[in-house]
Amino acid sequence: MPEPPMPEPPVLAAQGLSKSFGAVRALRNVSLELYAGQAHALAGENGAGKSTLIKTLAGVHRPDAGSLSLRGEPVVLHGPADARDAGVAVIHQEPTLFPDLSVAENIFMGRQPRRSLRRVDHRAMNAAAGALFARLAVGLDPERPARGLSIADQQLVETAKALSFDARVLIMDEPTAALTGSEVARLFGVVRALRDQGCAILFVSHRLEEIFGLCGHVTTLRDGEVVASEPVADLTEDTLVRRMVGRDLGELYPRQPAEPGEVALSVRRLTREGVFTDVSFDVRGGEIVGLAGLVGAGRSEVARAVFGVDKWDAGTAEVCGRPLTNGSPSAAMAAGLVLVPEDRRAQGLVMDMSIERNIGLTGLRSTVRAGLVDRGAERGRALDWAVRLKVKYARIADAVGTLSGGNQQKVVLAKWLATGPRVLIVDEPTRGIDIGTKAEVHRLLSGLAADGVAVLMISSDLPEILGMADRVLVMHEGRLTAELPRADATEESVLAAATGRAR
């Protein structure tokens, strides 16, 4: 148990929380204390129970056992509204916005500024939302509908929403997973200011440097149990990893050198009006090409267009010399090109379907016998990949929606890796994946490249790009602004190109 650094009682405390989902015991006897003016980190592998703990603190889940207290007073939360009224603001791991409503309405839903007769003051609301975005330095229009926002933008809207509460406790579940360095820096600036004003912070991230950069205290969960709770100052990254994983990790970016082969993916002057313009690049077999840029630079859009989920307006794309059909993912997949999408909930997975069936969806043609699905083959294929990616699940027939965020991401990877592609485009492949598995994913990508697969890796995690890529492409406002060989790719050079300072 941590000794309280201050005499006053914790703003929010949990004592002996337990929570089970069916046979899965997500939390076991977890205690946690959050103090005013302190930033507290929550660390742990995928599926350790972090999100479950946060949802319990936020009143989304009712604990099976244990209790909560606010400033020393015991409370029972009957729903998210109770937590909100108690001054607890939460950014959940999966953004949940109202797609049909404006961004401003999303932020202020339920507590809109009012005019006479309790009418909603739309103008004041938009102005307030604009001010919040200014604080976060986000160029979002408060009046645009939330539909179509990229994951990162969604995350930022969620963040703005949480900030708008002036809450006493701010809980953030992987708010930075889809953000690039500059957004993260800006966010941290705002959070630090809040902390210094006496707000208690609970922060989850799989990026260790963020934990060390922001937090003063860290609690580590493993298999739903607290394994340690200690000041960050006493820790090194290695010890923290050992706490989480229970063992030492190997090299983080295990890039095996491979001989680049023939051009496998060739994109020429690709344009989608209003989104990206005149994008040309090649990816060779055996090569890992990183695609970097700020949030909203249009990287995902390029990937979507090449894969065929969106139509392009001009240009061509070829896989191994064969031109791709505009707007046809099935043709792209037939040509050996696959895209691992960034938004696992909307694009990657069918939440109500089992893990097995989800992985099976990309292989319906390959697991067929006499026109019927061969269930044995389907299960074998799914099990094989679930194991290779260390998905933590109770049964392979469980619905994917019951997995933790990181494990869902692993299923997404498994789903497309299982097709054995020649060209692999991965969009934020390690979003929300814990540090142990991340190394595993990197090793896997590296191995694929070594086998001659062409890999285009979009990532907002700059160290990941720098560590993995043979070449780095940088986008800024819908255009390619730089192509840097591995030797020239540094944080500074990439950022310069990403912010449009290069050229």
Place this chain on the structure above:
Amino acid sequence: GTTKKSVADDDAGAHASHAKADPHAPTKKGLTVAFLPKQVNNPYFTVADKGGEQALKQLGSSYKEVGPNSATDTSGQVSYVNTLTQQQVDGIAVSAQDPGALCTALKQAMKNGIKVVTYDSDTNTGCRDVFVSQAGAEALGRSQVQLLGRQLGYKGEIAILSAAQTATNQNTWIGFMKDELKKPRYKDMKLVTTAYGNDDAQQSFQQTQGLLQEHPRLAGIISPTTVGIKAAAQYLSGSKYKGKVRLTGLGTPDDMRRYVKNGTVDAFELWDPAKLGALAAHASVALSSGQITGRRGETFEAGSLGTFTLGDKGVIDLGAPTVFDRDNIDRYRF
């Protein structure tokens, strides 16, 4: 392929080879006769079936009523015929939603010894023993035209507002109306169109509106359906056409009382549905007792209704309809 008509005639021919009728056979008691109207909860059929119930009570037989909830649920009506066949009733009195659709089921019932009477709306001739017609179709069709002609002074454009396009009885009547209009007396009267309100109050309402808008010089409307005439009357009474456009047709006194009194409608006509039901009941019992078999010329006794003779193709006519107007309407309640 062959035509519909020839088959119907074949059926009638086959039918004629039944056992001989004995007009003096004793009237059987303790029979069960089931009434199967087009639609239960329809006020018109409720009155008719009540008439049947009373007649059966007097005859010492028992009555039951089943039927679908909607007047267009033909398959529902077929199911009821099947159910009644299962339940081995003695007679079925049915008002057919469709002349053909019930045939298979009714023949099946007749094969099982059940006597089938149609009333109000007939099936194909071969699928029933007798048809109790609410007044000769010819008389009904012609008299409505005569009624309107008198009200209009035999001059002006007229229209017909019917029920469904497929309603057998409506179409027969309309046929006779057109025939009547060919007579020289009606040379100044012109039938401009026939609209269909599907026996739905709202649709009939809108169709009336449409008629008047399309034919601003319309002088009269005939609506040979109780739902249609009621809706048309309600529209007229709330519009500028009230008292200017004449309306007649088939309606019940209860429905129409208000419009007769406020001058929207001068006169309309109808048979007494209770008598129609009673006659169907008598016919059914007479069939079961062997007093009639469905051939032309056979006669039977129908209690207070008098003696009836079977016409062509086993049709029994109830008699002339009653004309209701301001003077006599208060004497009728149904």
Place this chain on the structure above:
Amino acid sequence: MTVTGRTPAPTVEPGTAAETRLLDRVFRLRELAILAVLLVMVAVTQADNPEFLSAQGVKDLLLNATILVLVASGQALVVITRNVDLSVGSVLGLTAFAAGDFLQGGGNALVAVLLAVALGIGCGLLNGALVSLGRVPALVVTLGTLYIVRGADSIWVGSRQITASDLPDAFTDFGSGGLSAVPYLALIALAVLVATAYYLRNFGGGRELYALGSHPEAARLAGIPVRRRVLAAYVACGALTGLAGALYLARFGNVDSSTGSGYELTVVSAVVVGGVAFTGGSGSVYGAALGALLLTTVGSVLPALGASSVWVLAINGVLLVLAIAVDRIVALRVARALKKRSAPHRRDLRHD
């Protein structure tokens, strides 16, 4: 790692305000397209048949639409929350008969209307409670209550019927009367419509209906009292349907146990044509009302043009399909034009 790049320009760029206004216009265009179709139709008919827009003609058009407008607005409220109420036809029949029964017994007209509304609210409560407390699919539940209410109504009413002669003259006169060409009933409907639309746009409760239709799970996380709001939507729908029932009685004067059967499909058509999406969260009651007006006008146009009754149904259906297809194509075109215009900005417009 903390990397600080040059931060992008904060807040709203100057271009966006104009862009937004345009965007707003497009959203409203959904309704404008329907309005245009409507006007063209009326104009063509008027050219062919000058009687069509006579005082009586206009009055008839408005009267025809009134009842559907009311029910469709209520339905729109429910559909916006990503639910549906299929029982409206049955409820309409039940409330109309109840009001008639009460009036027949010599009751006061205003009380009769209130009675109908109260009964509608009761049915709305039943639906709302089943849907929101049981958290079960609205389609199934309200299809169930469609049958239940209709069955109960038939059992209660039997073969009884209310005819205009059973009703006080003042009541039926009110049903067909009006201020010159504008019927009283249409005025009532208009007032209700404007009030509902204003509430939806400008009150927290109204916005929350959109929110929970747009994403129910997010609504729960945002602390919106989902059940209460869904219940409220159903109750409002029931109340409007009850009101419509009373007005139906005043207008048509004839009510029996089958009044309003099959009406739900007309109502749903009106709502869909009016651009209220069945996936919830978008659309407006004005749209639904325009959809209702369009449908009833089609119903009046064809007879007025002298189309044989035989053709009415087919033309009706084709027009309906055309209306939604044209609406959709216009929306897509405009969206594309807008996208090109706003090419330098990334913001995309995707609403479907």
Place this chain on the structure above:
Amino acid sequence: MTDSALVRAVRWDTVVGALLLVLLLLSFAFVDGFGNALNLSFLIGSTLPVALIALPMTLLVVSGEIDLSVASTAGLSGAVMGALWNAGMAIETIIPLCLLLGVVCGLVNGLLVTRLGLPSLAVTIGTMAAYRGIAQIVLGSDAVTDFPGRYLDFAAGRIGGSFVPYALPPFLVLLAVAVLVLHATPFGRSLFAIGANEEAARFAGIRVKRHKLWLFTATGLLASATGIFWALHYASARYDNATGLELSVVAAVLLGGISFDGGRGTLGGAVAGVFLLGALQNVMSLLNVSAQSQIVVTGILLVASVLGPRLARRIAAARTARAVRAATALPHAS
């Protein structure tokens, strides 16, 4: 593990199957006239049209779409069949033509939905009116009844003296095919994915639009087959054949546990739902339950069908939660 066995056991489609079984057993034992071959063949014959359309409808609903125009398509192909027959064409030519017509109707729906991206609910409400209207134009008020006896016998007759209608074996074959397609082919798998998350399905390289187009076409085809069967079964081709059938299909499919949000349900459940409603209606008619009460019962059954499993699940969840709480409480009791 036990809780999931329990949850699987209370899956609604199995419950519907069990209910159907119980109903059949009880009716055999206690309802007069239910168990004989004639009644059973009636029951199956009148349920077949609903069952036939329910097959493609289930697939469609699983993929997140709906087709409300099925009854009108059926009506239209019946009407065209009648019109062509009247025109003297051979029935062997007519039937393929009508099936082709159904395919066209389905294609129109499918193209409107997939090419223009319109909501299928709206589109098919429109085409529901359009197809029915065209049927009315084609056949008008005619009722064609004189189809060749061989065909009528096939549609209405049964094999020997048994309860099996001739049309049942072909239906069972279709059912087997549909079950295989939905539950064992890649195509079927894709449908579930499309229904549950269309975007994810697209990302997985599934040809969403093409799949949907296929489904609408198949629905049109089977709807027209149903229309042909209907016209022959009831020996009556009219433009308003099968009116309201779509609501019966939707109700039955919903009762069978198919979620209209897409992505969930089994064909077994849907077919069990169809026959449960059919059998229930038959039994209630035999027991003289009035049409109105039958409606109420149907409604209650529907409501119960969604409330029931939910309650069961809640009870099961509460029980396991209590068990878990008891298990976790002990070790930490210190």
